[in-house]
Amino acid sequence: MPGDDWLHCHCYRRRTILGLALAPLLALPARAAEEGEAAKPPAPDDRFVFLTGPKKEQVVRAEDLALGGPQVQAYPIAPDGTVRNDNRLNLVILARFDPTALTDETRARAADGVVAYSAVCTHQGCPVNMWSKERNAFVCSCHASVFDPRNAAEVIDGPAPRPLAALGLKLKDGVVTVASTFSGRVGVTQN
Numbered sequence: 462m463p464g465d466d467w468l469h470c471h472c473y474r475r476r477t478i479l480g481l482a483l484a485p486l487l488a489l490p491a492r493a494a495e496e497g498e499a500a501k502p503p504a505p506d507d508r509f510v511f512l513t514g515p516k517k518e519q520v521v522r523a524e525d526l527a528l529g530g531p532q533v534q535a536y537p538i539a540p541d542g543t544v545r546n547d548n549r550l551n552l553v554i555l556a557r558f559d560p561t562a563l564t565d566e567t568r569a570r571a572a573d574g575v576v577a578y579s580a581v582c583t584h585q586g587c588p589v590n591m592w593s594k595e596r597n598a599f600v601c602s603c604h605a606s607v608f609d610p611r612n613a614a615e616v617i618d619g620p621a622p623r624p625l626a627a628l629g630l631k632l633k634d635g636v637v638t639v640a641s642t643f644s645g646r647v648g649v650t651q652n
């Protein structure tokens with residue numbers, strides 16, 4: 462029989478779901494981290510490949526991202542061509558905004574308005590795979606936490622306890638490229 466927690470989460474979902482423009486993003490099943498290059502976290506000079514969609518497995522360029530959202534899901538790809546998809550904690554969301562709409566902190570990490578965050582929700586680890594057109598924000602489909610992509614993925618609604626970890630970016634000939642590692646803890650991990 463569901464308890465208070467279930468009711469709490471269900472209310473969030475019902476209240477927020479009405480304003481969502483569902484992004485066609487894929488929710489991956491959880492898998493344990495494995496050893497090897499493909500499981501290592503994103504590192505400087507990695508690029509990204511689309512997880513799904515018409516450009517699935519192709520390298521992400523800034524121009525591929527719709528200005529103003531929604532986000533796309535992607536995995537990092539190392540300079541040697543290894544896609545780092547053996548650890549679902551490496552799943553990233555990318556989005557592009559007018560740089561003047563970003564906070565100073567976010568603009569400092571962004572590359573010409575492109576931002577990158579961990580796609581792993583800090584509540585219970587679901588993929589942050591939805592977009593709210595009304596709120597211009599990322600939404601986790603599990604319990605409707607909402608994250609502000611223009612302001613360091615701060616939590617603006619829902620039960621998530623902290624922002625999504627951010628990656629620093631640069632552009633190399635228009636290709637979205639990692640400049641610095643995750644800003645903090647990814648998902649619900651405690652390290």
Ligand code: FES
Nearest residue numbers: 582584585601604
């Ligand atoms: S896992 Fe609960 S809001 Fe994301």
